[in-house]
Amino acid sequence: MAPTFTKKPIQLSERSIIIWRVAQTAVWLIGATILICLLFFPLTGIVLFWDILIPVAPALLVISPGLWRNVCPLATTNLMPRRLGLSKRKKLTAKQSGIFSLVAVAALYIIVPLRHAVFNTNGPATAMLIIAMAVIGVSLGFFYEWKSAWCSGLCPIHPVEKLYGGNVFLTMPNAQCDKCMHCVTPCPDSTANVSPDSSKKTSWNRISALLITGGLPGFIWGWFHVPDDASITSIGSFFGVYELPVAGLVITLVIYILLANIIQSKFEHRLTGLFAAAAVSCYYWYRIPALFGFGAWGRDGLLVDLSKIISAWAITGITVALTIFFFYRLFIAEKNRKSWLIRPVKVSAKG
Numbered sequence: 442m443a444p445t446f447t448k449k450p451i452q453l454s455e456r457s458i459i460i461w462r463v464a465q466t467a468v469w470l471i472g473a474t475i476l477i478c479l480l481f482f483p484l485t486g487i488v489l490f491w492d493i494l495i496p497v498a499p500a501l502l503v504i505s506p507g508l509w510r511n512v513c514p515l516a517t518t519n520l521m522p523r524r525l526g527l528s529k530r531k532k533l534t535a536k537q538s539g540i541f542s543l544v545a546v547a548a549l550y551i552i553v554p555l556r557h558a559v560f561n562t563n564g565p566a567t568a569m570l571i572i573a574m575a576v577i578g579v580s581l582g583f584f585y586e587w588k589s590a591w592c593s594g595l596c597p598i599h600p601v602e603k604l605y606g607g608n609v610f611l612t613m614p615n616a617q618c619d620k621c622m623h624c625v626t627p628c629p630d631s632t633a634n635v636s637p638d639s640s641k642k643t644s645w646n647r648i649s650a651l652l653i654t655g656g657l658p659g660f661i662w663g664w665f666h667v668p669d670d671a672s673i674t675s676i677g678s679f680f681g682v683y684e685l686p687v688a689g690l691v692i693t694l695v696i697y698i699l700l701a702n703i704i705q706s707k708f709e710h711r712l713t714g715l716f717a718a719a720a721v722s723c724y725y726w727y728r729i730p731a732l733f734g735f736g737a738w739g740r741d742g743l744l745v746d747l748s749k750i751i752s753a754w755a756i757t758g759i760t761v762a763l764t765i766f767f768f769y770r771l772f773i774a775e776k777n778r779k780s781w782l783i784r785p786v787k788v789s790a791k792g
């Protein structure tokens with residue numbers, strides 16, 4: 442099915458541009474502050490990054506991924522070469538774009554288990570990870586047009602954006618791309634009800650869509666059954682952090698493949714929504730208790746210990762309510778034909 446787009450392209454007014462630049466600068470400064478904390482005040486930095494920013498992210502991706510993509514500090518940094526006129530503005534081929542999408546999924550599945558062995562307890566290592574991503578993103582920004590190489594390509598969060606952002610609440614103007622240069626097709630920002638399999642152009646795209654949609658629920662389940670262990674010394678125990686996440690990934694991937702072969706193709710988007718809802722619900726099912734002192738692994742992922750103040754039933758109530766919300770929104774509710782962002786005015790590729 443050809444991609445559909447919401448609303449006519451719009452050009453931001455001068456006033457709107459100023460407001461968005463202020464917002465981007467403010468969020469960029471918050472990001473820089475977190476980075477400095479991770480380097481020099483690791484305990485504070487870890488709480489700010491892993492226990493506040495990251496737990497908010499999945500819900501934000503369900504509600505308004507466009508808001509995040511408009512102000513993401515890494516995006517603001519990585520798009521700097523383009524904004525300053527220093528980019529060669531090349532276009533990725535369909536094959537390159539597909540390879541990037543698969544590398545992004547692989548990076549997500551490789552990096553996230555390392556949180557247990559390194560990043561959850563090591564602020565400077567987390568800072569280095571963020572800096573490395575910024576260096577890669579900025580470097581790509583010198584060569585490739587707008588968001589094609591990083592924000593809609595190699596960023597390991599992007600596959601999750603496409604999985605969770607299939608029925609968003611809020612659409613807003615695109616505050617990063619000044620004008621649309623058709624840098625990526627279909628544009629994930631401008632395509633209504635985008636999903637991991639919106640692009641089936643190459644086998645790279647199809648494999649990456651399969652891995653993120655089918656694998657993520659089980660991967661998340663497995664990840665939450667591994668404790669943080671900063672004292673890992675042997676290679677064997679280091680790779681042990683991958684065992685349960687990969688086992689979970691394989692199990693739900695097989696279930697997904699079986700279901701995808703059974704159901705009619707017109708229900709494919711429902712299946713994607715079902716697995717998206719399962720993944721984000723599983724995340725909060727374990728993450729919220731851990732944040733408030735009811736986690737299975739003691740102080741792992743603890744933000745504030747409320748275990749002596751509120752009942753465990755209150756936490757269960759919140760997680761059940763969130764699960765109902767995610768399943769309704771992503772699986773049951775009709776697709777609302779909204780995109781994350783409204784496409785800016787298009788110009789010719791040479792414009």
Ligand code: SF4
Binds near residue numbers: 615625630
């Ligand atoms: S809106 Fe246009 S320029 Fe911006 S990311 Fe999408 S396709 Fe690229």
